[in-house]
Amino acid sequence: MIRLDQVSFSYTDEQVSRPAVQDLSFTLEAGQMVVLLGPNGSGKSTLAWLIKGRLLPGKGKVIVDGLNTLDKNQRRQVQNLVGLVGPVPDHQFISNLVADDVAFGPQNLGLERAEINRRVDAALKMVSMEDYAQYPPYLLSGGQKQRVCLAGVLAMQPRYLILDEATSMLDPAGRQQVLEILAKLRQERKIGILLITQNLEEALLADRVAIMHQGRIAIDLPFRELAASPDLLKEYGMEEPPLLHMASLLKKHGLLPNHCFPDSLDQVVKALC
Amino acid sequence: MLMELQSVSYTYQPGTVFAKSALHDISLQIQENEFLVITGQEGSGKSTLLLVMAGLIKPDQGQVLYRGQPLPGKGIHPHLGLVFQHPEQQMFELTVGQEVAFGLENRGVTGKQLHSAVAGALAAMGLDPGRYQNRRIRELSTGEKRRVAIASILAMQPRVLLMDEPLAGLDFSGCRQLLDNLQQLRRSQSTTIIMVTHHIEPVYPFCTRVVQLKEGKINGIIRSEQSEPAENLEEMTLPVHVQLLHHLQKIKPELPASTSTAEEAAAVIAEHWEIGEAGSH
Amino acid sequence: MESAAHRWDARSKITAVVGLSISIIAASHWLQAAAAGLVILILLVLSCISWRYYLSNLHLLLILAAITSLLQLLVVPGRVIYTLAGVTLTWEGLLAGSWLLFRITGVLLLAAWLTFTTKPGELTAGLERLLAPLQFIRFPVQELVMIMTLSLRFLPLLAEEAQQIQRAQLIRGVNWSKGSLKQKGRYVVAFIVPLLRLSLQRAEDLAEAMENRGYQAGITRTRLYAQPLSRSDWVLIAVTGIVLMAQLL
Numbered sequence: 001m002i003r004l005d006q007v008s009f010s011y012t013d014e015q016v017s018r019p020a021v022q023d024l025s026f027t028l029e030a031g032q033m034v035v036l037l038g039p040n041g042s043g044k045s046t047l048a049w050l051i052k053g054r055l056l057p058g059k060g061k062v063i064v065d066g067l068n069t070l071d072k073n074q075r076r077q078v079q080n081l082v083g084l085v086g087p088v089p090d091h092q093f094i095s096n097l098v099a100d101d102v103a104f105g106p107q108n109l110g111l112e113r114a115e116i117n118r119r120v121d122a123a124l125k126m127v128s129m130e131d132y133a134q135y136p137p138y139l140l141s142g143g144q145k146q147r148v149c150l151a152g153v154l155a156m157q158p159r160y161l162i163l164d165e166a167t168s169m170l171d172p173a174g175r176q177q178v179l180e181i182l183a184k185l186r187q188e189r190k191i192g193i194l195l196i197t198q199n200l201e202e203a204l205l206a207d208r209v210a211i212m213h214q215g216r217i218a219i220d221l222p223f224r225e226l227a228a229s230p231d232l233l234k235e236y237g238m239e240e241p242p243l244l245h246m247a248s249l250l251k252k253h254g255l256l257p258n259h260c261f262p263d264s265l266d267q268v269v270k271a272l273c
Numbered sequence: 274m275l276m277e278l279q280s281v282s283y284t285y286q287p288g289t290v291f292a293k294s295a296l297h298d299i300s301l302q303i304q305e306n307e308f309l310v311i312t313g314q315e316g317s318g319k320s321t322l323l324l325v326m327a328g329l330i331k332p333d334q335g336q337v338l339y340r341g342q343p344l345p346g347k348g349i350h351p352h353l354g355l356v357f358q359h360p361e362q363q364m365f366e367l368t369v370g371q372e373v374a375f376g377l378e379n380r381g382v383t384g385k386q387l388h389s390a391v392a393g394a395l396a397a398m399g400l401d402p403g404r405y406q407n408r409r410i411r412e413l414s415t416g417e418k419r420r421v422a423i424a425s426i427l428a429m430q431p432r433v434l435l436m437d438e439p440l441a442g443l444d445f446s447g448c449r450q451l452l453d454n455l456q457q458l459r460r461s462q463s464t465t466i467i468m469v470t471h472h473i474e475p476v477y478p479f480c481t482r483v484v485q486l487k488e489g490k491i492n493g494i495i496r497s498e499q500s501e502p503a504e505n506l507e508e509m510t511l512p513v514h515v516q517l518l519h520h521l522q523k524i525k526p527e528l529p530a531s532t533s534t535a536e537e538a539a540a541v542i543a544e545h546w547e548i549g550e551a552g553s554h
Numbered sequence: 555m556e557s558a559a560h561r562w563d564a565r566s567k568i569t570a571v572v573g574l575s576i577s578i579i580a581a582s583h584w585l586q587a588a589a590a591g592l593v594i595l596i597l598l599v600l601s602c603i604s605w606r607y608y609l610s611n612l613h614l615l616l617i618l619a620a621i622t623s624l625l626q627l628l629v630v631p632g633r634v635i636y637t638l639a640g641v642t643l644t645w646e647g648l649l650a651g652s653w654l655l656f657r658i659t660g661v662l663l664l665a666a667w668l669t670f671t672t673k674p675g676e677l678t679a680g681l682e683r684l685l686a687p688l689q690f691i692r693f694p695v696q697e698l699v700m701i702m703t704l705s706l707r708f709l710p711l712l713a714e715e716a717q718q719i720q721r722a723q724l725i726r727g728v729n730w731s732k733g734s735l736k737q738k739g740r741y742v743v744a745f746i747v748p749l750l751r752l753s754l755q756r757a758e759d760l761a762e763a764m765e766n767r768g769y770q771a772g773i774t775r776t777r778l779y780a781q782p783l784s785r786s787d788w789v790l791i792a793v794t795g796i797v798l799m800a801q802l803l
Contacts, residue, residue, distance in 0.1 A: 327725070329721055329724065329725070348724060348729065349724060349725050354725065355725045357718070357721070357722060360722070362748075362752065362755075363718065363719055363722040363748055364748065365723075365726075365744040365747065365748055366744075375726055375744070376725075376726035376727045377727075379726060379727035379728055379729070379733075379737075380727050425726070426725070426726075429726070429727065
């Protein structure tokens with residue numbers, strides 16, 4: 001389990017201290033998926049880096065599977081337990097060959113070569129990119145690139161995965177593919193997933209939705225509860241996902257029952273007919 | 274007619290093993306003051322199409338006309354302004370004022386004229402010139418930087434504003450604000466806007482037409498308010514309410530193919546449903 | 555795509571390329587040069603890559619080499635073959651020119667052969683193992699090789715950014731062929747500053763990406779490509795050795 005206990009963190013830039021995360025408490029369990037929303041600059045990426053152990057809390061503590069990131073040796077283990085995928089795939093490639101790139105992380109773990117090869121194969125298969133092992137990354141599409149980046153992190157066999165706006169540059173099809181992989185990882189490998197996004201639609205898959213606002217977690221609710229109160233979303237500068245918005249408009253016209261929160265367009269069509 | 278593409282084709286790295294056909298026989302007409310959205314899956318050629326429209330890459334076949342004239346062979350037509358993806362990464366100056374003035378200075382504009390054009394462009398992007406002009410670019414937020422980058426193109430007073438994914442990476446309020454600014458620009462300056470995006474939901478109520486590309490060809494075109502059924506369109510890059518209308522048209526052909534907003538779609542569905550219910554009882 | 559040349563270990567290929575390059579440059583007798591040239595030719599054939607591919611990748615460099623050789627042709631004094639408009643062509647010039655062209659072409663072809671038949675990862679891994687003995691004198695081999703890998707990754711990125719900035723300048727009315735010297739100076743600054751800023755940014759991104767995947771300077775990393783040398787590798791090294799020795803005769 002990942003646990004943040006009243007964590008605060010400030011960036012110091014030219015002697016000016018700018019608080020990014022304030023008195024924040026948060027948990028993520030293995031096999032859970034939490035979607036983290038919030039406007040630009042609300043502290044989402046800082047939170048990701050605090051969990052990964054790349055930033056250290058100024059106050060409070062971050063505990064990952066009992067390991068405290070403030071302890072140097074334990075931090076090293078935390079960094080291997082938590083995988084992080086960023087928004088721009090091109091900035092995350094280290095090698096000019098897909099297979100070599102995926103192997104980069106396991107190489108740093110000092111694993112045996114046979115084990116590395118096994119993990120590279122498995123990770124590429126997990127993201128359906130096994131046919132591209134011998135490709136240079138620049139020949140791939142954006143969605144394929146991001147899947148390779150995901151494989152590079154998965155090959156290190158993390159117990160937790162943070163995706164920091166990793167779907168923001170992808171088109172709907174690419175986004176869908178990544179989300180399907182995440183669902184599989186959560187079910188089959190019990191990986192705990194923190195999905196940072198601007199896109200509330202992605203929250204459909206999540207156990208919980210958290211909204212960050214000015215360095216704090218303002219809301220942390222199951223998706224259904226949040227979806228049932230669009231005003232709450234508006235309060236934090238967000239809109240309902242389009243499908244739910246459509247559903248609530250139809251409800252206003254008395255065309256859909258009030259308890260209906262569709263997962264897909266087909267459900268809306270069925271409910272109407 | 275403002276712009277016209279006449280069977281434009283373009284291939285990347287022709288004659289090599291990496292040859293990749295990006296655009297194939299695209300013909301399109303764009304009216305003055307339109308807000309045209311170009312959408313499609315990744316690799317459908319939409320960014321390439323924008324570069325061709327701006328005249329930055331020359332098509333292998335066909336041509337692009339602006340007010341009946343082919344685009345200049347070198348450089349960019351002074352009436353066209355292009356905003357690249359992540360324009361905030363290609364800023365040349367230190368302060369907001371200098372950055373916005375850069376293009377005009379290259380054209381030899383100076384003094385009062387320069388000053389008022391810079392102020393006007395900043396204001397058009399919702400940035401108070403007095404407050405922003407002397408600020409350092411690196412101190413701005415992503416959304417502000419994006420708007421400064423767009424203002425620096427607007428300062429050159431383009432008649433057509435071409436934009437590649439201007440909403441990527443912006444949060445809800447950033448998106449909303451930018452779209453409001455663009456709408457205002459269309460109204461006050463009657464600027465034509467051509468935008469490549471897959472963020473179709475927020476843009477749809479503002480645009481006049483959506484052109485959907487697929488594998489370098491035009492797959493279909495839909496007007497935001499259209500009654501007759503739209504053929505061929507891939508659903509994934511259309512807004513949810515249009516997708517819904519699409520499904521419902523199969524049951525009730527008298528429904529429109531598209532409305533501008535989800536609210537209008539809900540209203541029109543409600544109207545037809547009551548009629549339908551009344552008819553069946 | 556797996557030709558004999560592809561299957562050789564990167565270490566033996568690097569040895570061969572370095573050895574043969576030295577041979578062809580140091581050759582003083584035509585027989586010595588011919589021996590090196592013949593081996594290079596065999597290597598090229600064994601790569602199973604068409605001549606056209608070599609030429610299309612090297613043509614710019616080869617033209618440059620040809621121009622350099624042509625200059626030799628014209629400036630070296632000696633027995634005159636032909637004079638035209640005050641420019642004299644001499645036997646010595648012709649010899650010096652073709653000699654130079656032969657050497658440069660040989661080295662270029664070798665370099666191309668190595669990069670065409672070896673994956674970048676294998677290449678750096680091979681280099682790392684070849685340089686491994688230097689670690690005993692505290693030479694940071696692993697770090698050096700990592701820098702090489704990253705530069706290979708970095709250069710195409712930088713080229714892309716440069717093109718993007720150029721386009722961004724174009725749409726902002728930058729016209730290199732017009733304008734005063736002062737204005738051109740401004741354009742240069744407006745090109746270099748964002749390029750530098752972007753490359754620093756990219757370097758930071760890359761460092762971040764590496765640390766995110768557990769890289770730290772000084773850790774022991776598993777080598778990806780570490781097969782023992784095979785018999786054919788030893789043959790290649792031996793042939794290189796023989797050609798190199800022949801230069802001493």
